[in-house]
Amino acid sequence: MTIPIVTTKLYMPPPRLKTVTRHRLIEQLNEGLNRKLTVISAPAGSGKTTLVSEWLASGDRPFAWISMDEGDNDPAHFFTYLFTALQNIGPNIGSGIYPLFHSPQPLSIELMISTLLHEIIAISNPFVLVFDDYHVLKTGPLDDAISFLLERMPRQMHLVIATREEPRLPLARLRVRNQLNEVRVSDLRFTYSEAAEFLEKVMEVELSPENIALLEARTEGWIAGLQLAALSIKEQIDVEAFLPSFSGSHPFILDYLVEEVLTQQSASTQAFLLHTSILDRLSGPLCDAVFSQSDMCLGSGQETLEFLERANLFIVPLDSERRWYRYHHLFADLLRQRLRQRVSSITGEGERILAELHTRASIWYEDNGFEMEAFHHAVAANDLSRAARLVEGERMPLLFRGGVVPVLNWLESLPREELDVRPALWVMYASALLMTGQITGVEPKLLAAEKAMQGMGQDAGARDTLGHIAAIRATLAVSMHQAEEIMAEAKRALAYLHPDNLPVRTATTWSLGYAYHLQGNRTAATKAYQEALSISKKIGHVVITMMATLGLAKLQEADNQLHMAAETYQHVQKLAGSPPLPAACEAHLGLARIFYEWNDLHTAELHGQQSIQLARQLEQTDRVVAAQVFLARLKLAQGDVSGAATMLANAEYVARKQGFVMQMPPIAEVQVLILLQQDNLTAAARLALRHDLPILQARVLLAQGDTSAALAVLEPLLVQAEAKQIEDERLKIMLLQAVALQVQGDQAKAAQIMKDVLVIAEPGGFIRTFVDEGSQMKRILHDATVHRMLPRYIEKLLAEFEPHHADSLIEPLSERELEILQLIEKGLSNRDIAQQLFLALSTVKGHNRNVFDKLQVQRRTEAVARARQLGLL
Incomplete structure (x- = not known):
């Protein structure tokens, strides 16, 4: 499910019909196109947005525009709007990323920017990207993302930032490199001639040159101050007496002018301005919902907005159809301050009135499909029940729709007493922490939820909450590969969860499949993965769709269906998006193993390295170690024994330090192979025995020349593998049996086993399994009896024993x-x-x-x- 787009954020405010053309500033902006970045930094009301929109409208360079708001502090929201805006420049930019922002794993910002840069390079024509109101971004990682973008930005792209505050970017470095164009408050201030033109042509106020100079001096060329002054002047009978009263700093002047402007408006207009000031954006229907027009002589919300625009009452159209508007930011701030002052004077009613306004806004937003905005207003109304319901969502929790950061911030702001009253919020808190990778904080929140629920009834809602707690614990157990714990918690979750809670039930079904997989019950695992996949597709749960598909790919690989598994792993990569979700590390590791088996060691290494990069974005996972163990095995195949030993030693250190016990047997397997390469058979035998690695024990016995003992170890293993239908193990065991029989001199029996081995291996294109057995396997394949079985496949295998050349x-x-x-x-x-x-x-x-x-x-x-x-x- 994708994040809803408020398209008005992507519209450049249309240039006003009557305005003052800032020739000197437009020339400065044009000259700045030869640099990377233009920063327009000045207080509210300085004309930043107007200047940029006038400049872009007068030029012929294509542009993308984003009007920032508080919601963009969530990386998912920020990048959704960034990729969407840039589709005005390149229609295919970011096309695969939108379904993935509700991931429980944090997305890699660096990979996102890298992907964006890769796509921008393909655009040949120069263009401009504008971030308006950049100062609302308070998230350090996003500043880092923009810095990363600036560092690597191609020549055809120019970034413009309009902001009230100095952006937290490496401006000093850009200045030294002559890559920064700066427009400051001193540049934006109206000169005398510009102030005169503005007052006369735009505001239609006639003043003497002396009064224009006085007003320009008192407002210091501040455009908003001039506009407010002009509105007040229009209502003054004695202008000459009025103007000298202007003195002091901007806040005092502005307070006075706003008071003057408001008192000159009708009571109904004042009420409309105050009541709708709670909104970041205004539309006619939304204003109708928020503002009660009883006893007011106003038209509809749309008519009132159009009237305010005509009256120059600090309202900015956000689209060419005049459907959406916003108040000038500082004007909105002051209206809100005035609203709070007014309602606070009503004894015992102030908070209720504000809450009622925010509730009306929340209801309208929810009815029109804007759940995130509905949630924000529910929070502002201090309506915990409504906010909690919106967080939970009807079909998919808000957490999975790009709302992790605002929801987590809200939950962190609530006192413990409020959370205890609503234990489901403790569970949401734990879920949000899990999704942001803060694993250590999850269990304490679940314990708090359970404590809060003690003594409460066991109605359907309470049972569902208990089920959600168990589901989260099952997910925590997945990261530690604890099959029994996963099984217990998943079954408990499914027993308690409401039948309609499909998102959590589906995630739990996947966890159950993972437990079956760990236990070797591949039939049950397949059934659970397929069930989770079917439901997740229906409800749009992309993450579980990806994880269930990944589970099926692993099972295909284990069944020796390498081509099918490779296609499934590649499908997982598509589901993971671009840049990919960190969980895609498992798909890369699967592809690494398959390409290794196909003897494409270069591609295998690339996938192994990519797996490590993605796995490092996950907290408390053994996936980095798993990828390092594979790469050590790869180095061994390439003849780099010392490199393999070094990498494996590092993997073992991390595994022991982090308690990744599941990785100790795979580490020991490669260690045994290294010891065999080094002819240290005693140490190899000891290690294989200590870690209970029977196939490796047989391999050591074979190296020691005791073929009978090796065959005695392999025989019962083969019976077990066949009984449990463990096809990958069966193939390895049979291949080693053939080698042992060949060494023992029983070529006929070796050839008989090899016939079955080839039939099993040929459909999957197995190569490395044979090549890694070395000269003994080469002799078996050259045997005339064996060679007649699948001659084309055997010719291919024999060719792989030799160095490859195009000729x-x-x-x-x-x-x-x-x-x-x-x-x-x-x-x-x-x-x-x-x-x-x-x-x-x-x-x-x-x-x-x-x-x-x-x-x-x-x-x-x-x-x-x-x-x-x-x-x-």
Whole structure:
């Protein structure tokens, strides 16, 4: 489910019909296009937005515009609007990222900016990106993101920031490099001639040159002050007596002028301004909902907004249709201050009146599909029940729709007493912490919820809350691979959760599948993953869709269905978006294992490194260690024994320090292989025995020359693997049996087992499993009896024992075939290739057959892997 877009945030306010053209400033902005950044920094009412909109309207350079508000402090919201705004420049920018912002794992800001930069580089025409009201951003990571963007920004892009405050960016460095264009308050102040033109042509006020100079001096060229003064002057009979009363600093002048402006308006207009000042944006229907027009002589909300615009009462249109507006920010601040003063004078009624206004706004926003805005106003109304209901959502919690940061901030602001009254909020608190990676804070919140629920009844709501607690604990147990704990908590969750609570029930079903997977019950795991996948697709729970798909991919890999598993892992990558969710580390690790098996070690290494990068974004996970163990195994295959040992030692240190006990057996497996390479058989035997690694024990016995003992170990293992249908283990055991029998001199039995091995391995394209067995396996494959079984597959395997060179092809690829191979590598379908190369579909298929024949492969993935080995890609 994507984050709702308020499109008016992406509209540049249209230039006013009557305005003062700031020629000197527009020239300065044009000159600044040769630099990276323009910062327009000045207090509210200084004309920042008006200047930028006038400048862009007068030029021919395309632009993207974002009007910032408080909600953009949530990274998910910020990047949603950033990618959406930039689609005005490049329609495909960020197309795969929107469904992923409700992820329980925090998104990598650096990867997001890197992806954005990669897409921007493809845009050839220069353009401008504008952040208006940048000062509302208070989140350090977003400042870091903008700094990262500036550091690597391509030449065709120019960033403009309009802000009330100095942005927390590396401005000093940009100044030194001459990459910064600055427009400050002193630049924005009206000169005498500009003030005269503004008062006469825009505000239609006639003053003597002396009074214009006086007003310009007293307001210090501040545009908002001049506008307010002009509105007051229009109502004055004795202007000459009025003007000398202006003195003091801006706040005093502004307070006086606002008071003068407000008192000159009708009671109904004043009431409308005050009541609607609680809104960040105004539309006719929204104002009708918030402002009670009883006993007021006003038209509809839309008519009133249009009247305010005509009267220059500090209202800014946000779209060309004049459907959405906002008050000038400082004017809105003062209206709100005035509203609080007025309602506070009503004994015992002030808070109730403000709460009523915010409740009306919340109801309208909810009815019109803006749950986040509805939540904000419910919080402002101090309506805990309504806010809690909005957080929970009807189909999907607000936490999963980009609302993690505001919801968490709200929960943190509540006193413990309020949370104790509503234990479900403690659970939401725990869920928000889990989603933001703050694992250590989760369990205390769950305990607080349970304590608060003691003595309460066991109605449907309470039972659902208990189920949610169990579901969160099941998820915590998943990160520690604790199968029994997952199973117990997941079953408890499903027993208590309400049947309609599909998001949490679906996540729990996935957790249950993971527990079955850990226990080796692959049939039950498949059923649970498929159930979770089916429901998550229906309700739009992208994260569980991804995790369930990932589980199915692992099962396919374990069943030796490598091609199917590779496609499923690649589908997980698409679900993870761009930049990807950190949980996609598991898909990269799966692909790394598969490409290793296909003997494409370069691609395997790339996926392994990508897995580590993503896994490092997760808190308290052993995924980094798992990827390091794989890369150590890869280094061993490449002949780098010392490099493998170093990497493995680091992985073991982290695993022991963090208590990642599940990673100790895989670490020991590679350690045994390293010791075998170093001919340290005694240490290898001791380690394999200590960690109960029977296949490795058989391998050590084989290295010691005791083939009978090795076969005695392997035989019962094979029986167990066949009984439990553990296909990947079965293949490894049978292959080692064949090697042991070959060494023992029983070539006939070795050949018989090899026949079954080849039948199992050929559909998945297994290569490395054979190559890693070395010279003994090569001799078995050369055996005439074995060679007759699957000659083409065996020829391919034997070729993999030798170094790869492009000239080893029987017939080289043509230029067109190489071109098509490169497009296949990019993932294009035959139809896409035909369209891109202007070829008939049948012609493309014919080229594909030629490529496959020359590379001696049968599938696209094999073709890409083989081409990389040969250095063709």
